[in-house]
Amino acid sequence: MLNNVILIGRLVREPELRYTPNGIAVTKFTLACDRPKSSNRPKKETDFIDCVAWRQQAEFTSNYGEKGRLLGVEGRLEVRSWAAQDGTKRRSYEVQTWRVQFLDKKRTDGSNGQHADPMEPPGDLSEADDPFVQA
Numbered sequence: 001m002l003n004n005v006i007l008i009g010r011l012v013r014e015p016e017l018r019y020t021p022n023g024i025a026v027t028k029f030t031l032a033c034d035r036p037k038s039s040n041r042p043k044k045e046t047d048f049i050d051c052v053a054w055r056q057q058a059e060f061t062s063n064y065g066e067k068g069r070l071l072g073v074e075g076r077l078e079v080r081s082w083a084a085q086d087g088t089k090r091r092s093y094e095v096q097t098w099r100v101q102f103l104d105k106k107r108t109d110g111s112n113g114q115h116a117d118p119m120e121p122p123g124d125l126s127e128a129d130d131p132f133v134q135a
Contacts, residue, residue, distance in 0.1 A: 005077050007073045008070070009033035009071060010068055010069065010070055011065050011071060015061050016028045024055060027062045029051050033048075034046050050092070051073055057098070061100050064106065069104060071103060072103050073097050075095045075097035075098050077096075078095070079092070080092050
């Protein structure tokens with residue numbers, strides 16, 4: 001069996017660093033990942049995927065993560081189920097990361113890594129620099 005997720009997307013907001021009662025660092029963050037355009041879906045669509053990093057990865061992501069930064073994430077999909085107070089069944093999906101990598105350079109122009117459109121690459125990157133764009 002295989003449960004392996006690889007994502008590339010931009011941080012929707014600043015990561016949230018917390019610590020468990022045992023002192024283990026945990027960071028929650030959301031990635032905005034674009035779906036590829038196709039003939040039956042001509043408009044760009046974006047998925048917002050919740051992710052969780054633990055321990056040193058959590059501190060790393062929190063320390064260097066800023067809204068709009070481009071991240072590569074590897075992990076596994078975890079589904080949690082519960083019953084709400086009204087008795088309905090609920091589910092949440094999140095990626096438990098084992099690797100987080102920043103794929104862009106931290107902005108030093110005072111903009112704190114925030115771009116006018118967080119779904120577009122920063123001005124210092126071009127499609128020619130993107131290894132995932134096929135010519």
